[in-house]
Amino acid sequence: MRDHPPSASETPPAPGTWRRVVRLFMPYRAAVGVLVVLIAVYSALNAAVPLLTQMVFDRALFGPGGPDLPLLALIAGLAAALACAVGAVDLAQTWVSARVAQRVVHGLRTEMFGRLQRMPLAFFATERGGEIQSRLAGDTTQIEHAVKDTLPGALSGAAGFVVAAGAMATLSPVLAIVALILSPLVLLVASRSGRALETLSAVGQRARAELSSIVAERLSPGGVTLARIHGRRDAEAAAFAAESERLALLGVRSGVVAQWVLSVGHVFFVLTPYLVFVAAGLTDGVTAGTLVAFTVLQSRLYQPLWQILHISTEFRSAQGAFERVFGYLDLQPEPEPRQVPASGPGAPASGPGALAVRGAGFRYPGVGEEDRPALHDVSLDIPAGSATLVVGPSGSGKTTLGHLLAGLHRPTDGSIALDGTEVQAPLPGRICIATQEPFLLQGSVADNLRYAAPGATTDDFVRACRTTRIHERIMALPDGYDSLVGERGALFSGGERQRIALARALLADAPVLVLDEATSALDPLTELEVVEALLAERVGRTTVMITHRFGVLDSFDTVVALEGGRVVEQGTRLDLLGDRHGLYARMVRAQTGAA
Numbered sequence: 001m002r003d004h005p006p007s008a009s010e011t012p013p014a015p016g017t018w019r020r021v022v023r024l025f026m027p028y029r030a031a032v033g034v035l036v037v038l039i040a041v042y043s044a045l046n047a048a049v050p051l052l053t054q055m056v057f058d059r060a061l062f063g064p065g066g067p068d069l070p071l072l073a074l075i076a077g078l079a080a081a082l083a084c085a086v087g088a089v090d091l092a093q094t095w096v097s098a099r100v101a102q103r104v105v106h107g108l109r110t111e112m113f114g115r116l117q118r119m120p121l122a123f124f125a126t127e128r129g130g131e132i133q134s135r136l137a138g139d140t141t142q143i144e145h146a147v148k149d150t151l152p153g154a155l156s157g158a159a160g161f162v163v164a165a166g167a168m169a170t171l172s173p174v175l176a177i178v179a180l181i182l183s184p185l186v187l188l189v190a191s192r193s194g195r196a197l198e199t200l201s202a203v204g205q206r207a208r209a210e211l212s213s214i215v216a217e218r219l220s221p222g223g224v225t226l227a228r229i230h231g232r233r234d235a236e237a238a239a240f241a242a243e244s245e246r247l248a249l250l251g252v253r254s255g256v257v258a259q260w261v262l263s264v265g266h267v268f269f270v271l272t273p274y275l276v277f278v279a280a281g282l283t284d285g286v287t288a289g290t291l292v293a294f295t296v297l298q299s300r301l302y303q304p305l306w307q308i309l310h311i312s313t314e315f316r317s318a319q320g321a322f323e324r325v326f327g328y329l330d331l332q333p334e335p336e337p338r339q340v341p342a343s344g345p346g347a348p349a350s351g352p353g354a355l356a357v358r359g360a361g362f363r364y365p366g367v368g369e370e371d372r373p374a375l376h377d378v379s380l381d382i383p384a385g386s387a388t389l390v391v392g393p394s395g396s397g398k399t400t401l402g403h404l405l406a407g408l409h410r411p412t413d414g415s416i417a418l419d420g421t422e423v424q425a426p427l428p429g430r431i432c433i434a435t436q437e438p439f440l441l442q443g444s445v446a447d448n449l450r451y452a453a454p455g456a457t458t459d460d461f462v463r464a465c466r467t468t469r470i471h472e473r474i475m476a477l478p479d480g481y482d483s484l485v486g487e488r489g490a491l492f493s494g495g496e497r498q499r500i501a502l503a504r505a506l507l508a509d510a511p512v513l514v515l516d517e518a519t520s521a522l523d524p525l526t527e528l529e530v531v532e533a534l535l536a537e538r539v540g541r542t543t544v545m546i547t548h549r550f551g552v553l554d555s556f557d558t559v560v561a562l563e564g565g566r567v568v569e570q571g572t573r574l575d576l577l578g579d580r581h582g583l584y585a586r587m588v589r590a591q592t593g594a595a
Contacts, residue, residue, distance in 0.1 A: 043164075056075055204247065211240075276298065360379070361375050387535055392562035396562040401546070403433075405423070410425075430510055430511055433514040438498050498522065
C-alpha cells in the first residue's frame with residue numbers, strides 16, 4: 001500500500017490508450033460521421049479530376065475527327081465546378097474537425113483540472129509545478145493538434161489512397177499493381193520506426209516538463225533572489241542549458257527517425273513512376289490519355305501515402321501526450337466527504353462555531369510507522385464564540401492542528417467536529433484559515449479581497465483592511481484598491497501580504513477563523529494592534545490563533561500548549577502562568593524576560 005499519491009514520473013502509461021481515445025469521440029460521433037463523409041467526398045472529387053484529364057486527351061483533343069471544342073469546353077466547366085466543390089468540402093471539413101477538436105480538448109482540460117483540484121495536498125507537495133503545467137497546457141495542445149489536423153489528415157490520406165488506387169485499377173489493373181507493389185515495404189518501415197519515435201517522444205515530453213519546472217521555480221521572485229544571494233546565477237544558467245541541450249538532442253534524434261521514414265517514402269515515390277512507364281511500354285492497349293491520367297493519379301496516390309507517413313510520426317508523439325493526460329485522469333482524488341454527525345459522549349452541544357477534537361492524531365504521508373506522528377491523541381473543546389491561543393515550540397504540531405481544524409487534512413485517528421458535524425474536508429463559509437505564507441493571486445488588491453467574498457463592496461474592503469491596519473498603505477498607492485499586487489504579491493512586503501490575506505479571511509465572514517502564524521511577519525507592536533482589532537471585530541465568533549510570539553497577548557479565553565504532538569497544558573492565561581515550571585510560563589519568560 002503506497003503512502004502517497006503517484007507523481008508524474010511514477011504514473012504508468014495508461015493501458016489501451018487508443019481505445020480510450022476512441023471513447024473520447026463517442027459523444028461527438030455524429031460530427032465524426034459527417035467528417036468521414038466529407039473526407040470521402042473530398043477524396044472522390046479529387047480522384048475525378050484525372051478521369052477528366054483522360055477524356056481531354058482521348059476524346060476532346062485526340063479523338064476521332066480531331067479536336068472537339070464543345071466537349072473540351074464542357075470538360076473545362078466540369079473541372080471548374082469540381083474545383084469549387086473541392087474547396088467548399090475542404091472548408092466544411094476544416095470547420096467540423098476544428099469544432100470536434102476544441103470540444104474534445106476542452107473536455108480533457110476541464111476534467112483534468114477538476115481531478116487535480118480534488119487531489120490531496122500531499123500530491124502537490126511531491127509533484128513539481130512544471131510537470132502539472134506541462135500536462136495541463138503542453139500535452140493538451142499537442143492533443144489539440146492531433147485531433148484537429150493529424151486525425152483528419154490520416155482519414156483523408158487513407159481515403160485518398162483507397163480512392164486513387166481504385167481509380168488506377170479501373171484504368172489499368174496491371175499498372176495499378178506495379179504502382180502499389182512497393183507500398184507495403186514503405187508502411188513496414190514506418191511501423192518499425194514509429195516504435196522508436198514513440199519512445200523518443202515520451203522521453204522528450206518528460207524533458208519538456210523538467211524544463212518547465214526549472215523555469216517556474218528558478219525564475220520565480222524567490223528563486224531569482226536565492227540565486228543572487230548565493231552567487232548561483234551561472235550554475236542555474238548552466239543547469240538550464242544542460243537540460244535544454246538534452247531536449248535539443250532528443251529533438252535531433254526524433255527528427256532523424258522521422259526523416260528516415262520520409263526518405264524511404266521518397267525513394268518509393270521517385271522509383272515507382274519509372275516502373276509504371278516500363279510496365280506501360282510492355283503492356284498493350286495503354287493509350288496516351290490513360291497514361292497521362294495514370295500519371296496524375298499517381299500523384300494523387302503518393303500525396304496521401306506521403307501524408308500517412310508524415311502523420312504516422314505525429315501519431316506516435318500524440319500517443320505519448322494522451323498517455324500522460326490519461327495518467328493524471330487515472331489518479332485517485334480524495335473521496336467526496338459525507339456530513340457525519342458526531343456521536344457519543346464527546347459530541348459537543350450544538351452552536352455556531354463549537355469545535356470538538358476527540359483523540360485526534362495525524363501522520364504525514366510517507367512517514368514510517370516507527371516515526372513519531374505529527375499529532376497524537378489530541379482532545380480539545382473550543383466553545384462557540386471563544387478565542388483560543390495555541391502555542392508550543394517548533395515542530396510541536398501547531399500547524400498540523402490548524403490544518404485539521406480547517407479540514408485541509410483528515411485525522412488519521414480520532415475525529416474533529418464542528419457544531420456536532422464531523423469535519424472531513426474544508427467547509428467554505430463555515431471555517432476559514434489564514435496561513436503563514438499568504439497566497440495572493442495575480443491581479444489587483446480588490447481582486448484578491450473579492451476572492452473570498454464575490455459580493456463584497458468597497459466599504460466592506462475598507463472595513464476589513466482598517467481592522468488589519470493595511471488600509472492606509474493601500475490608499476497610498478496610485479490606484480488604491482485597484483493597484484496590482486504583482487506575482488504572488490511581490491509588490492508588497494511580507495507583513496503587508498499577510499495583512500491583505502487577513503482582510504480577505506475576515507471578508508469570508510466564517511463562524512470559525514483559524515490563524516496559523518498569520519501575523520508572523522509583523523513587528524510585535526503592529527501584531528498586537530492587529531490581533532486586538534481582529535478579536536474585537538470577531539466578538540461572538542470562534543477564533544483560533546496559532547503563533548510563536550504570544551508573550552504579551554492576553555485577550556484569549558483559553559491557551560493550549562502543544563509539545564511533541566500532544567496537549568501538555570490547557571487553561572486560562574493566568575492559570576498557566578501560575579505553574580512556573582509549565583511550558584507556557586517558561587516560554588512567556590523566554591519571550592518577555594519577566595521573572
